[in-house]
Amino acid sequence: MCTRAGAVTCNDQCGTGPAPKLIPPVNRQVRGWANDFDHGRSRPAFRAMNWFLQQRMVGHLKRRSQRPDRPPKGVTWYAHLYKQLGLVQL
Template structure:
């Protein structure tokens, strides 16, 4: 029988079996550092700020779609949400940091809705 206290490796990631709602079990894997590093590389502080935001979001969507295909089976939804939040957080900081034209969402719209309207796809 599998002991949930003993960690095991799955695709070189630390995994453990967690209980959810007393009867359901799922494998929880932390968000891989490679995914965050790839997002950081595309939204780096010294990346070309002259690149239009829709083009940057298109590159991020391609990268995220590749990771989604790799981790789609058996990956915890909470980890995907954390990654979506991280991508939106980085894009928000990048958009506010633009020197001549910082981008702000409308008063009745949050950052999540703003980037979704521009074309950012979530995992």
């Protein structure tokens, strides 16, 4: 289920461009998941997907080769990812 977002944020993609270029393909995948899993009791699945994406994105942004991304002082990773960078949350 999470393999496509995992592929975008995998170790091989460390040298990819800035985070704003990484976010749109991940958001496209997340919206597709939302459409697929929006039937029945979807909240547990959405919570698991949000957790997975947050962990993968933080790990990816920290391990970038020359310039690891960090949230500004006083801002949490959560706020940095979802509010500043625009990652979609389910």
